[in-house]
Amino acid sequence: MNPQKDVLPTSGWGRYPVVDSVVHRVRWQSDLSTSQTPPATLAQGRLRSYGDAGLASSVLSTLELNRFLAFDAETGLLETEAGVTLDEILQFCVPKGWFLPVTPGTKHPSIGGCVAADVHGKNHHSDGSLVSHVDSLTIVTAEGDVLRCDRSEHSDLFWASFGGMGLTGFVYAVCFRLMRISDSRIEVETHRTADLAETCQLLLLTQTEFRYSVAWLDLLSRRRRGRGLVMLGRHASGGPLDLHPAKARSIPALGGLLVSRPLLRMGNRLYYRRQLRRTQTTVMHYDPYFYPLDGLRDWNRVYGRSGFLQYQFVVPFEAGRECMEEFLDRIDGAACSLAVLKTFGEFPTGMLGFPRPGWTLALDFRRTTQTIEMLQHATSVITAAGGRVYLAKDAVVTAEHFMEMYSRVEEFLAIKHRYDPRSRLRSALSDRLGLT
């Protein structure tokens, strides 16, 4: 059966940029091998990457490759097709006492997309990124070969695919290890901090004690930029294994009014002040802890038609805080609507994988031409410090900056050319960054 075609304007979660795309729906593994017709193409999942990583003029949509293939209830080894979402995996595994080993801040991406970005979660300092939990991938190459890859067989393709943004081949299936839980709730300890120095210090001090840690920052406070709430978590035990609710509330768009600077500043102040004590301990369901924004359907529409940018970078711990301060000085003109700080530990990733030991700061901005210019300009602070920007969220970095940030590009391209000699796999991101 031939994959079906639709032509649609598509964009990532940031709603910028928009690319007109011929979408071929894929239902079977064989559709991935036989679809030799389009000259250039890319697998596309749920489009939860923010920028242009999932966009191309011709894509193979994996939404219908959403089957569970195998599960070992003893070891938690699960194999699914690439289009299965984290939401579906949670629905499957939580009642059985298993949890995702690594999860990003939303449960809506497909597992194939998670591989392409080698996603990390609030537990990178203790568990690493997704690749550390994946046993093997089944990849259909651009030439139509079906390859089982793991750490020994086709290991070059295996590693290159994590963080490879879909440019190495079509991931058909992912085989990975779930994490045992005995309770669907998370014990959360929230600390209020006075400034960025204290926030950083607290994150470092609590690394061994808590599996999960993340800090929300108030960057719009005039006097104490970087004050915030450090949210530390660990799985509770011996409680219920309740699933998350299926429903989400929708949020009015209001043409970007909600993300204007004065309102944001007020909102930040209220959020910071919502906790009166310096330290507070609660037990909450995993859904509001890991996926606070999933409760609001289509929250990306809040930024209006222009869309928004998320910019996440990592800088080494050494001189990392000074670097972050300098970066924030440079982008002071842009109203940052959300800022989240985490730490990364020492774990492996692919050649274009994002995580490396250090501080990682994620920032949301309403998309304007000035913001883009400001971010492009400020990126040199990151490159100078030996840091890098997360491709799954990026829409603005230039090819020159990219080559400086990712030192293993040549190695990646050598592997890409080996498995995709005709350069059929391309995306708006690979065109922007010169990844061909």
Place this chain on the structure above:
Amino acid sequence: MKPSKTSRALILGARSEIAQALAHQLASEGVGLVLGARRCQSLQPVADDLRLRHQVDVDLLEFDALDLDAHASLADRVRDLAGPWELVVCVVGTLPDPVRSRSSSQEAAVALMTNFTGVSVCLGQLANDLEKRQEGGIICLTSVAGDRGRQSNYVYGAAKGGLNVFLQGLRNRLVSAKVHVMTVKPGFVDTPMTRGMPGLFLVAAPEAVARDIVGAWHKGRNVLYTPWFWRWILFIIRWIPEPIFKRMSL
């Protein structure tokens, strides 16, 4: 007449998206499945998925609606493979290209043979088995296109219309054997069959249609239009006088 509890259902034409949505709907109610399709081994991922998500037994069976000689032994082959079964869900259907089926005898013949001859011969044979056992039932998907012939798809419509009549008769015959027959007439459903067709409207999701079908089955409905509003759309279309209808371009 409300149908009795089903332990195993045979789904014919299991490659289709509606069939797979129906399989999930039935499996979620604890019904085991036999998936019949051509090149059935390629449905292995579907079977794995159904087993894992719903903890039911799933078997694959090679089935070709056009292999008329094989239909007589189908009931026994299903029993040999999977044990007792009660329900047949027939989702077999193919939509010919309306323009090509004018010039190509082959295109028209395959559509008529698959949609009408293959399905009705097969269901007739399975009905004998159910009648003997005095249990179970048949759900068969036809189409709203079978309610009145239109220039855009009358070959398909004629086969589906013939199948409607066949199912009426089968229902009438089997009622005394406590075997229930339900005719399902879906409107436009978002599947590979309709994708890219011009002039689509009110397109339903396969999952919604599947929910509707299984719900109607439990209620013992005879003829189901799904989604429900197609009953009224077709009511109007059927009542347009032929002198007017023949000049319309539908």
